[in-house]
Amino acid sequence: MNTQRFFIELSYNGTAYHGWQIQPNALSVQECLDQALSVFFRQPVQTLGCGRTDTGVHAKRFFAHFDLPGALGTQMERKVPGINSLLPYDIAVKRIFAVDNNAHARFDATSRAYKYYLHFHKDPFKLDRSWLFKGTLDIALMNQGAEILKNYKDFSCFSKSHTQTFTNNCVLTEAVFEELEDGLVFTIRADRFLRNMVRAVMGTLVRIGRKEISLTDLADILESKDRSKAGQSVPACGLYLVDVKYPFIP
Structure with missing residues (x-):
């Protein structure tokens, strides 16, 4: 199955979260985002972030990437409001856009x-x-x-x-x-x-x-x-x- 890679830009108030990265016994921003994307696209979605933020740290501009089957990746700008409706008020998606399939949110950051x-x-x-x-x-x-x-x-x-x-x-x-x-x-x-x-x-x-x-x-x-x-x-x-x-x- 052909897939397309996407970058997602978001911001969040980190007060309620144990950082960005998924934790075994604590709520994280990544967990909330992955759940919202999985519900919206009706299939498991896993993001990879541009880095880690610690418990209580905020982000005004954060990037992550994820992959989807090509057929699901059309008109992404219209899907942002629907994804935001599935997220808590302290996490907000700003945009989602297609990138090269080799693009990496963490390693390509300069x-x-x-x-x-x-x-x-x-x-x-x-x-x-x-x-x-x-x-x-x-x-x-x-x-x-x-x-x-x-x-x-x-x-x-x-x-x-x-x-x-x-x-x-x-x-x-x-x-x-x-x-x-x-x-x-x-x-x-x-x-x-x-x-x-x-x-x-x-x-x-x-x-x-x-x-x-x-x-x-x-x-x-x-x-x-x-x-x-x-x-x-x-x-x-x-x-x-x-x-x-x-x-x-x-």
Whole structure:
């Protein structure tokens, strides 16, 4: 049977989910999406995502791919509302489009970007969407630290232990803090990210902003490749996957 591969672009609020990837005893975004697609197309559908997001992490732009028999893959833009009607309100499909049958949502991505939000004053409308930080931060110093990150490729010090990756090298092209009305947003872009990397990076840069460690300490941490020397991971609620780029998607 001839099949056609499709990319699906979606966004989700990750508060209620144990990350993207299917878990044996916990609800995930992938499980909900696969169930909705399987019901809609009346046959089993399995997606493969552009990466993993941890429990409580959000995605503004996430891609996955799946295969269907050719006869089912017509007029996909008209099917998006029906698929969305089968999904919870905190998961939304934006579009579905045909790609080459060799296209891969994970391996063909050339870069990914995350944003991390924190705020300084209690705000019920930011609950589970931003980290309430109590204290003051030296933003200029944190940006100096963010610049130092770009001088390195091995980010073992920010990775969870015992992961199944062959290398801890990543190429960072952007790392910058911007001030918001009542908080900060940290943007980081790279060709790939390690598990828990962004939250560990953020936790370490916050320590710099609080003047608990110096810029020289940051360089020492990076060169040590030792996770125990870096800062604690910040809460998941402030983290968003915001962009994934592919050579075949404008």
